[in-house]
Amino acid sequence: MNHDPITDSHALLNSTDASLTPTRRLALQTALGMGYAAAAMPLVAQTAVQTSSEGLTTGRVEIDVSGFKVPAYRSAPAGKSNLPVVLVISEIFGVHEYIADVTRRLAKEGYLAIAPEMFVRQGDPSQYKEIAKLQAEIITKVPDAQVMADLDATVKWAAQNGGNTNKLAITGFCWGGRITWLYAEHNPKVKAGVAWYGRLEGQSNAITPKHPIELAASLKAPVLGLYGGADTGIPVTSVNNMKEALAQAASKGNSAAKASEFVLYPDAPHAFHADYRASFRAAPAADGWSRAVAWLKQYV
Numbered sequence: 238m239n240h241d242p243i244t245d246s247h248a249l250l251n252s253t254d255a256s257l258t259p260t261r262r263l264a265l266q267t268a269l270g271m272g273y274a275a276a277a278m279p280l281v282a283q284t285a286v287q288t289s290s291e292g293l294t295t296g297r298v299e300i301d302v303s304g305f306k307v308p309a310y311r312s313a314p315a316g317k318s319n320l321p322v323v324l325v326i327s328e329i330f331g332v333h334e335y336i337a338d339v340t341r342r343l344a345k346e347g348y349l350a351i352a353p354e355m356f357v358r359q360g361d362p363s364q365y366k367e368i369a370k371l372q373a374e375i376i377t378k379v380p381d382a383q384v385m386a387d388l389d390a391t392v393k394w395a396a397q398n399g400g401n402t403n404k405l406a407i408t409g410f411c412w413g414g415r416i417t418w419l420y421a422e423h424n425p426k427v428k429a430g431v432a433w434y435g436r437l438e439g440q441s442n443a444i445t446p447k448h449p450i451e452l453a454a455s456l457k458a459p460v461l462g463l464y465g466g467a468d469t470g471i472p473v474t475s476v477n478n479m480k481e482a483l484a485q486a487a488s489k490g491n492s493a494a495k496a497s498e499f500v501l502y503p504d505a506p507h508a509f510h511a512d513y514r515a516s517f518r519a520a521p522a523a524d525g526w527s528r529a530v531a532w533l534k535q536y537v
Contacts, residue, residue, distance in 0.1 A: 274330030274363040276371050285513040288341040300353055302390040310337045311351040312344035321404035321537045322395045324388060325352040326413030329376050331362040335513050346530055349400040353391045355384055380444045384416055385423050402426055406537045418449035421458040429536035430460040431529040434468055434507050437479045453482035459496035461532045463525040465505035
């Protein structure tokens with residue numbers, strides 16, 4: 238039977254969460270992948286991919302992190318266990334429909350794919366209309382240490398719910414692309430990462446003490462970096478700096494750094510895979526996705 242993921246999500250929310258406060262309900266709607274974040278508007282609806290949930294188990298779950306419940310959207314082949322696991326890390330807009338659809342795409346490839354809502358403690362990004370305000374009031378207040386702990390808990394949940402975390406990978410977009418590099422250094426269980434236009438350099442502070450370029454020497458899993466040559470926020474010089482850092486780490490015996498690769502799409506802007514936004518570029522997005530799937534199958 239073919240299910241509509243948004244309709245199914247509404248039914249799940251309405252049937253199981255009637256007692257939620259309005260604020261909590263909004264946060265869970267975001268985690269359920271219902272609709273798109275306001276700050277990501279306007280939508281380019283004619284290009285948005287809609288992956289069927291037929292043959293999949295999809296929807297909201299909760300990850301226990303020391304007593305705090307982190308909502309997540311997960312997709313997996315129905316009725317199967319011992320599945321390789323892919324963590325899916327969102328853009329700054331949270332786990333809205335685009336990210337939920339990415340988990341369904343990965344589930345169609347045979348993975349248990351799970352996207353935890355990394356911003357739930359700081360607020361609900363789906364309600365922000367201005368990116369600058371969203372960045373200032375939520376994103377800049379999310380500590381890397383909190384994110385790493387939440388992902389560790391997500392891996393534990395996956396191991397208890399049909400996933401084989403000896404076959405663990407991570408992929409992320411924009412903000413999540415940076416986190417992909419960080420987690421590939423943080424958790425030795427990770428076998429591969431795919432970072433879509435994630436920031437590589439930046440200022441260090443208590444919230445973000447280190448950036449990918451500073452962690453190249455201790456990378457524990459090979460990362461495929463998919464970046465746009467026309468990205469105004471992540472210049473090609475930054476990509477080249479990261480390549481050099483990886484080369485230096487490789488020369489000192491780091492096999493993960495040596496195996497890591499970059500693909501630079503010369504005319505692609507930031508967020509070229511985001512098929513619901515004007516930044517979407519069909520050819521780089523399709524090529525990047527093919528490379529990402531091949532990368533996961535090679536290492537996981």
